[in-house]
Amino acid sequence: MSETLSGAHTRWNIRYHLVWIVKYRKDLLFWPGVSECFCEVVRGIGERYGWVIDTMATDGNHVHVFMGAPPWYSPAEVVKVIKSLTAREIFRRFPQVKRELWGGEFWGDGYDVRTVGSEVTTAVIREYIKKQGQETQHKSYEQLRLF
Numbered sequence: 001m002s003e004t005l006s007g008a009h010t011r012w013n014i015r016y017h018l019v020w021i022v023k024y025r026k027d028l029l030f031w032p033g034v035s036e037c038f039c040e041v042v043r044g045i046g047e048r049y050g051w052v053i054d055t056m057a058t059d060g061n062h063v064h065v066f067m068g069a070p071p072w073y074s075p076a077e078v079v080k081v082i083k084s085l086t087a088r089e090i091f092r093r094f095p096q097v098k099r100e101l102w103g104g105e106f107w108g109d110g111y112d113v114r115t116v117g118s119e120v121t122t123a124v125i126r127e128y129i130k131k132q133g134q135e136t137q138h139k140s141y142e143q144l145r146l147f
Helices: 034-049 075-093 095-100 122-130
Strands: 015-021 052-058 062-068 112-115
Touching (some): 015 075, 034 052, 034 062, 062 122
Antiparallel strands (some): 015 062, 015 112
């Protein structure tokens, strides 16, 4: 996804690493089929809006999306579209999820957005996102004795 894209009068290479949480940090993305539904809907949104969805991952109570969008879409607009359409589809396909949340909202307020540039490379972001949801290995350290 590092290639420069172009429109009629514009050339761009804008990449975002987006992260946001499930409302109340509930682990609803671990429910069977919910994570797959999210990824499927996001890919469809990308095709519809002309966004490049590079890598996605869910980790129980939050999501990571690494993507590119033309400059006429602000990060806030991108997140708003993805959150609203994915929530609607998850509630439609999994009505039992709605019972876990009150207020009719699937996603928590807010999000984190980072642009990808010289300090953090595309490969680093991809690797980080792919590791989401995996068990971390905790090393066992013996207590050191002073004497």
